[in-house]
Amino acid sequence: MTTPLEAAEPAVQAAGPGDERSTGRGTLQYALSKAGGALFSIAMVIVGTFFVFRLLPGDPVRNLAQGRNMTPDQLNLERHRLGLDKPVLQQFFDFVGNTLRLDLGTSYEYKRPVLDLIGERIGPTLLLAGTGLVIAVSLGIWQGTRSGWRPGTRFDRFSTGVSLVLWSVPTFWLGLLLMMVLGVGIGPIPGLFPFRGIESVDAPDGFAYVLDVASHMVLPCLTLVGVVYAQYLLIMRSSLLEEVSQDYVTVARAKGLRDDEVRRRHAVPNALLPTVTLVFMRIGFVVGGAVTVETIYTWPGLGQLFYRAIKVPDFTLMQGTFLLITVSVIVMNTLADVVYHMLDPRVRSA
Amino acid sequence: MRKWIARLAALGVALLVAGQGATAAHAQEPAAGKKVLRVGATQSMDSMNPFLAVRLVSTSIHRWMYGFLTVPDSKTLQPSADLAESWTTSPDGLTWTFKIRATKWSDGKPVTADDAAWTFNKIMTDEAAKTANGPAVENFESVTASGQDLTIKLKSPQASMLDNPIPIMPKHVWESVTDMANYDAEKYPAVTSGPYIAIEHKKDQYVKLQANPNYWRGKPKIDELQVIFYDNPQAAVAGLKNGDIDLLGRMNPPEFQAIQNDPNIEAWNTQGRRAAYLQINHGATTTDDKPVGDGHPALKDVKVRQALHYAIDKQKLVAEVQNGLAKPADGSIIPPMYKDFFWEATGDEKVTYDPAKANKILDDAGYKKGSDGVRTMPDGKRKLEFRFSIHTDTPIEDKLAEYLTGFFKEIGITLTTKKLDSSKFTEETGVTGLFDIAISGWSVNPDPEEVLATHLCSRRPAPGGEGGGTESFFCDETFEKLYKEQLQELDRPKRAETIKKMQERLYTEAPVIAIYYNNDLEGYRKDRITSITPIPEDKGLLYGGSGYWPFYTVDVKAAAASGGSGGGGSNTGLIAGIVGGVVVLGLAGFLLSRRRKSVADERE
Numbered sequence: 001m002t003t004p005l006e007a008a009e010p011a012v013q014a015a016g017p018g019d020e021r022s023t024g025r026g027t028l029q030y031a032l033s034k035a036g037g038a039l040f041s042i043a044m045v046i047v048g049t050f051f052v053f054r055l056l057p058g059d060p061v062r063n064l065a066q067g068r069n070m071t072p073d074q075l076n077l078e079r080h081r082l083g084l085d086k087p088v089l090q091q092f093f094d095f096v097g098n099t100l101r102l103d104l105g106t107s108y109e110y111k112r113p114v115l116d117l118i119g120e121r122i123g124p125t126l127l128l129a130g131t132g133l134v135i136a137v138s139l140g141i142w143q144g145t146r147s148g149w150r151p152g153t154r155f156d157r158f159s160t161g162v163s164l165v166l167w168s169v170p171t172f173w174l175g176l177l178l179m180m181v182l183g184v185g186i187g188p189i190p191g192l193f194p195f196r197g198i199e200s201v202d203a204p205d206g207f208a209y210v211l212d213v214a215s216h217m218v219l220p221c222l223t224l225v226g227v228v229y230a231q232y233l234l235i236m237r238s239s240l241l242e243e244v245s246q247d248y249v250t251v252a253r254a255k256g257l258r259d260d261e262v263r264r265r266h267a268v269p270n271a272l273l274p275t276v277t278l279v280f281m282r283i284g285f286v287v288g289g290a291v292t293v294e295t296i297y298t299w300p301g302l303g304q305l306f307y308r309a310i311k312v313p314d315f316t317l318m319q320g321t322f323l324l325i326t327v328s329v330i331v332m333n334t335l336a337d338v339v340y341h342m343l344d345p346r347v348r349s350a
Numbered sequence: 351m352r353k354w355i356a357r358l359a360a361l362g363v364a365l366l367v368a369g370q371g372a373t374a375a376h377a378q379e380p381a382a383g384k385k386v387l388r389v390g391a392t393q394s395m396d397s398m399n400p401f402l403a404v405r406l407v408s409t410s411i412h413r414w415m416y417g418f419l420t421v422p423d424s425k426t427l428q429p430s431a432d433l434a435e436s437w438t439t440s441p442d443g444l445t446w447t448f449k450i451r452a453t454k455w456s457d458g459k460p461v462t463a464d465d466a467a468w469t470f471n472k473i474m475t476d477e478a479a480k481t482a483n484g485p486a487v488e489n490f491e492s493v494t495a496s497g498q499d500l501t502i503k504l505k506s507p508q509a510s511m512l513d514n515p516i517p518i519m520p521k522h523v524w525e526s527v528t529d530m531a532n533y534d535a536e537k538y539p540a541v542t543s544g545p546y547i548a549i550e551h552k553k554d555q556y557v558k559l560q561a562n563p564n565y566w567r568g569k570p571k572i573d574e575l576q577v578i579f580y581d582n583p584q585a586a587v588a589g590l591k592n593g594d595i596d597l598l599g600r601m602n603p604p605e606f607q608a609i610q611n612d613p614n615i616e617a618w619n620t621q622g623r624r625a626a627y628l629q630i631n632h633g634a635t636t637t638d639d640k641p642v643g644d645g646h647p648a649l650k651d652v653k654v655r656q657a658l659h660y661a662i663d664k665q666k667l668v669a670e671v672q673n674g675l676a677k678p679a680d681g682s683i684i685p686p687m688y689k690d691f692f693w694e695a696t697g698d699e700k701v702t703y704d705p706a707k708a709n710k711i712l713d714d715a716g717y718k719k720g721s722d723g724v725r726t727m728p729d730g731k732r733k734l735e736f737r738f739s740i741h742t743d744t745p746i747e748d749k750l751a752e753y754l755t756g757f758f759k760e761i762g763i764t765l766t767t768k769k770l771d772s773s774k775f776t777e778e779t780g781v782t783g784l785f786d787i788a789i790s791g792w793s794v795n796p797d798p799e800e801v802l803a804t805h806l807c808s809r810r811p812a813p814g815g816e817g818g819g820t821e822s823f824f825c826d827e828t829f830e831k832l833y834k835e836q837l838q839e840l841d842r843p844k845r846a847e848t849i850k851k852m853q854e855r856l857y858t859e860a861p862v863i864a865i866y867y868n869n870d871l872e873g874y875r876k877d878r879i880t881s882i883t884p885i886p887e888d889k890g891l892l893y894g895g896s897g898y899w900p901f902y903t904v905d906v907k908a909a910a911a912s913g914g915s916g917g918g919g920s921n922t923g924l925i926a927g928i929v930g931g932v933v934v935l936g937l938a939g940f941l942l943s944r945r946r947k948s949v950a951d952e953r954e
Contacts, residue, residue: 074480074484078531110534110553111531179584180588184588184592195585195588196589197555201388201555201558294581295582296581297585298579304554304581311772
């Protein structure tokens with residue numbers, strides 16, 4: 001394992017691509033213990049989910065009635081259909097048992113298995129939020145690196161400024177603004193991109209379909225990137241700033257390495273660590289989808305599904321999507337820990 | 351190297367802009383020569399199964415798909431022939447015989463009285479099938495068929511029989527459905543007898559309907575009707591401005607004002623079928639007269655309710671909350687568009703904005719103002735501090751609450767706003783009675799029976815505190831008597847008189863206070879829709895109307911031959927796609943090569 005000396009000067013080691021000192025066994029053990037913790041968290045989440053959703057306001061059956069004249073008999077029939085007439089403890093065991101068998105129940109609103117609905121919606125969400133994440137991360141890291149390496153330059157001031165403005169702008173507002181400018185068009189600027197759904201109503205086939213979807217992705221993707229990329233930029237910038245003042249950078253420079261090289265091979269890899277964690281945590285949330293963005297653009301993903309579930313409220317659907325989101329966040333956090341462990345010797349020695 | 355990225359990106363952006371500029375439109379146009387109408391909707395279908403569907407958009411689509419016994423006449427809104435071509439009533443008003451039209455289902459099978467009888471019997475016997483229209487068959491004793499004759503025997507006379515809201519379903523398709531509660535009828539093409547046949551439904555995205563060639567009035571003028579769903583109203587308005595959709599209904603005043611000056615859009619502003627009112631918790635009870643909820647005791651006093659009424663400046667509300675796009679209410683829950691049934695207060699009875707009078711009423715009734723300007727109950731125990739329940743996500747209601755708070759302050763009453771999400775709102779104001787004053791409003795059908803019935807004693811929650819469908823927890827002997835009277839009165843003018851008396855009762859007793867009648871705000875593309883007939887025909891409603899008339903009569907321009915703007919869509923996409931791909935691949939390749947190079951450097 002690592003010696004204190006190595007730990008004191010971790011960056012150089014970590015940066016070395018040929019550096020294979022992390023023993024497989026150590027990482028595996030670490031991963032297993034983390035996985036154990038994750039499993040425990042997931043179990044707690046399953047238990048918690050059941051009770052949290054029982055505490056929420058609104059009786060689902062009354063709500064399904066939507067103010068219509070329903071007899072108590074009809075209401076009871078609905079309750080029976082939804083299994084809400086059973087004792088709470090029984091409902092709880094049913095819920096846990098079913099969840100473990102990956103049966104997330106039937107949606108009140110859609111009258112279909114929640115797992116089917118999630119299966120249908122996860123594709124569009126991964127497409128949109130995944131693309132958005134990739135662009136946001138690449139853009140953020142690139143701009144953040146440039147800004148952090150030469151702080152105070154015009155580029156730095158410009159990109160930090162822009163990203164901060166976008167970061168503080170409400171997603172909904174940015175989405176509408178983009179819709180008005182790039183979707184409908186203003187004055188002589190014509191509308192460029194569609195702003196509803198994932199495809200046209202009369203969608204073409206074949207390659208044209210791919211392009212159709214691509215053009216539908218532009219605005220939601222832009223909105224998503226606009227509001228999230230600032231955090232990558234800022235974290236990358238600040239952690240690079242921190243690295244720049246470290247001794248090893250001075251040493252590297254003193255060795256006569258080109259500035260570019262010092263940045264790319266020494267400073268950036270170390271500065272990347274916090275960003276990596278952030279990326280992984282974000283991937284967890286990607287599954288939950290960008291609820292607001294999907295709602296603005298009627299994007300048929302998990303975010304829209306979750307939004308509708310809350311609106312009804314559709315308890316089983318809310319439980320299902322909520323479970324999915326929390327579990328994926330837990331899984332991604334665990335993965336982030338493990339990856340961090342592999343990347344950073346300081347964690348290994350801890 | 352950095353310059354290269356910049357150049358590549360600049361090239362990409364330039365190509366993108368050039369490509370886009372040349373071909374602005376991106377909506378995929380339908381096949382050339384085909385007439386397609388695209389209607390925007392901001393509410394999604396709850397179910398394609400008419401036995402279950404309750405949302406306005408769903409029932410509208412079902413009205414375009416299925417035949418009913420009768421439909422409102424396009425001019426008078428009085429019941430006229432639909433699937434029933436004629437009908438007779440026995441002298442005691444208890445037996446109705448409908449002659450079912452000899453026409454065909456969209457699959458070619460004949461429509462018979464048996465289909466209608468099956469539909470009604472299904473709702474009468476299957477609890478799940480009651481979901482959407484249970485109350486409409488509550489008074490049915492039996493329904494039988496013989497050839498084309500349908501006989502409905504009633505438990506007691508019912509004047510609203512000819513406004514039956516139940517679509518007639520094809521027995522041969524639906525009788526095999528065993529689990530109605532879980533059947534969503536997602537089978538296409540659907541078998542229908544109305545003007546349109548549903549051919550595709552993508553949940554939360556769109557419904558496509560095709561003209562029914564077998565429709566008894568003749569095939570509609572357009573080939574296809576598409577209902578396109580938007581999650582947010584602003585996007586729908588943008589869609590209309592952009593030409594992605596041709597017609598949009600149910601707009602709020604700010605959205606409507608956004609389209610008013612667009613040269614391509616006809617802004618459709620007419621009297622609506624909706625009344626907005628305040629419901630007042632004047633002592634909520636269950637059907638066995640047990641009190642429920644926590645309504646303020648002062649509101650049990652009709653004088654307090656009337657004082658509230660005098661304190662409301664409805665003109666101001668219309669001008670500033672509804673941006674002038676409504677009519678101040680001097681009547682009750684039936685809006686003026688229903689000329690036959692509309693009632694308006696006159697003379698001494700009429701309540702006009704008069705805070706001095708409101709103050710006097712309260713002073714005389716012993717509600718004294720304290721040093722803080724707030725009145726207390728005559729027994730001095732409680733201050734007149736009321737809660738006003740509104741929905742969380744409706745900005746207009748926030749604005750309304752602000753104005754009402756101001757009005758009531760003038761008469762020494764404090765109003766605090768309580769925002770509730772819609773499920774909690776429905777529960778607290780309709781079942782558990784946990785409110786003082788709440789915003790409310792109903793869209794009224796050509797036959798107003800249902801909206802009147804929401805003020806019946808029997809509509810209050812059952813003894814267990816469950817069920818019901820009350821609007822105001824109202825239970826009033828005079829109102830009940832008048833309700834029964836109008837229900838048994840088959841002579842329309844006489845019935846209308848009784849209905850007016852009911853509204854007068856609501857006006858003077860004030861369990862609800864009508865504040866204004868919202869205009870019907872819609873918009874359609876003048877450059878696409880060549881003709882459309884509203885209902886009623888003299889400046890009536892389009893999407894928001896009852897029946898299928900506007901959507902049956904509508905005509906649109908056929909899609910242009912290929913090479914029109916439609917072709918641009920795929921070009922734009924193509925260019926955007928290729929440019930995007932090139933940029934991304936270029937960037938990736940560049941970064942990868944740099945990385946490799948640096949690794950190689952290090953190894954050396």
